[in-house]
Amino acid sequence: MKRTVVMSVMLVTAAAAGVPRLTALIQTRAALPVAAHAQGTDVVPAGHNSVALRQVELFADVVGFFQYGGLVRGNSSSTLYFRSGQINDVLKSLVFQDAGGGQVGQADFPSSQPLSVTLRSFLINLDGSPGMAGILGQLRGHSITLAIDQTPARTLHGRVVDVVQRPVYDPAAKPGAALHLCWYVNLYSVAGGLQSVRLSRVASLHISNDKLAGALKQALGALAGRTNAHKRPLTLMFKGNGTRPVQFAYLLETPLWRLSYRLILPAKPGVKPQLEMMAIIANQTDMNWRHISLHLMGSRPLSYIQDLYRPIYQWRPVLPLARDVSLWPQTYGRGMAASSGNEAAAFGGAKPSFALPASHEWRARLALLMPNAAAKAPAAALQFAQQNQSVLPMFNPLQGLEAMAHSSKAHPAFDYRADNVSVAAQQSAMIPIFITPVTGHKLDLFDATPGGLHPLRSVRLTNNTGKFLMAGPMTVLRGGTYAGDSMVSELGQKASQIVSYAVDQSVTVRAGNTWSHGVLLSAGLNHGSLLLTHADDAHSGYSVVNRSDLPRHLIIRENRWSGWHVAAPVKRASRRGDQDQYTIDVPAGKTVKLAILRRRVATDQIALVGYSRSSLKALLKRPHLPDTIIQAINQAIALRRTLAHKQSRLSETLATEARIQAYQAHLRRNLQALNLANTVYNTMAQALANQETKLEAERKIESKNRGAVQAAQDALAAFWQSTKVGPTAAR
Incomplete structure (x- = not known):
């Protein structure tokens, strides 16, 4: 018999020393149907349960917080239905509140174990698409009937021995080609003995055992049911006496909500423009929103999805049995030492360790087994708002805890609220948020771009609405007709922005x-x-x-x-x-x-250090140079002139030396060609001696000129290093 597994989330309210506390316990158990939970109690009919959706908070990060509230009487329950993709968000975020002294019960929902685990639980396992060969392999020893596809048709009845693969010879195959393998089932019958049938010739299979045939139908039903099981019920249990207010809330993924604006410009001067904000929302849930309070929140809380609905099985290692246990008879002494710590050694194993659970774990289990042992909450019920009230009281899932936190708004700058909103399931709606006068000044805006001739009609809009304006499209109306479109960026309170909506063709720039x-x-x-x-x-x-x-x-x-x-x-x-x-x-x-x-x-x-005289003279031609700069440059020109004169004299000396050395080389070549007794030889030798005397004199002059050049260079460098003029205003 298949057992139905129900996941339960139990919330137990207890009171200690007059201080309310909220303790959450989670258990997984094999449960009876929901009706069986109510045996011995008075379950309030649906007509006496006024719990309904009261408030929806839509956040900017595609999630919504759905809050329910109403009155229940006695022991009551509320059943909600969610799509399979929503149940994990609900299980992660569901919170309860019984404000009338009652006890929050539990949330029951059918478990959904993995399909592979479900299929493996049947006598015939269809996990992994086993095919006919795989199914027949699971029927070994059982009687079956096979219809053979041949002419004339025939049937075979017998017990399955095994299913094997055999190579089949193909005459058309090329030499060396791999053999083709085919599946065969071996049947045994009293009349026909052992027979082998090729599975490709089997037209149909009939299982004689009704239990196995039923298991196959159940496995096929599990396969077919998974594709259609898109609804997940969730039943909330409330325990208590009398009529009292309750609330609960949960998180769901929701589409992004958007804002659009209408700016109505007045036809007469002196009248403020009107700004209208419209919110576009989508109710993609399967429930109708009837007269709810809708909050559009600009905050972006962190949110994620975790698989809490599907049971997850953890892999466990399989360990072999220990083989070091001695099975031989043991011989012991006449006595045993007390408290030796080696009691386990006598049995060939380690000393056993027995650890009791912590005290708080025992108390938690006791609370599950004996719920009536918990102290009851105060009997005085809190006053609850009327059912037709449009604004739900601030939902506080922490009511009953020692610390309480109060806040008027989660995010004041981004909180847009609309009351008495009704949107059918799977429908969208555009809701007016506010219509208010704003400060706006008309102007033309021209952005200097190539080819632009006309400015844009614009309005300098100041946000004095008392609300933070989020970014969105804006349609501008003027004189009762359409004037243009614009975009509004995020605009804080008292901030201003220029919005352009049309081309002003009457103005040319x-x-x-x-x-x-x-x-x-x-x-x-x-x-x-x-x-x-x-x-x-x-x-x-x-x-x-x-x-x-x-x-x-x-x-x-x-x-x-x-x-x-x-x-x-x-x-x-x-x-x-x-x-x-x-x-x-x-x-x-x-x-x-x-x-x-x-x-x-x-x-x-x-x-200017490396500038020549001509370059310095060119600087003097610049207009508007101060006189002090001109004087300093003229001094540098004079020093440059002195340096050039000294360098010129040094160059002349070096040129004279070069001429003497060239004449000496000429004389030496001629002397090498003449005889010593020749009179010309003596004359040239005397001339060579005279040239050597002149060369010595020129070298002394060269040394003197080099010193003069170095002195002129030092004087110029000292001038540049020591000169600091101005800055002086230009003439």
């Missing part, structure tokens, strides 16, 4: 030409480096033509120039992120021009 020039501000000289500080001015602008009969307040935005700042107009310019923004008022039928001046101040550093 054209950008003017851009030109720039530079001006020297100051100059300084520091250790051979010339510091030139100059300002670059860039001129641009816009021409705005307003052809309408109403004035326009225009905002022009353009990308900021890196390293530049707006010098004019200062009062009408501001910064917004990486853009510069200018405001301008354009009268009706007029043209207004906006001139923009940008300035950039930079300092250039020029190293």
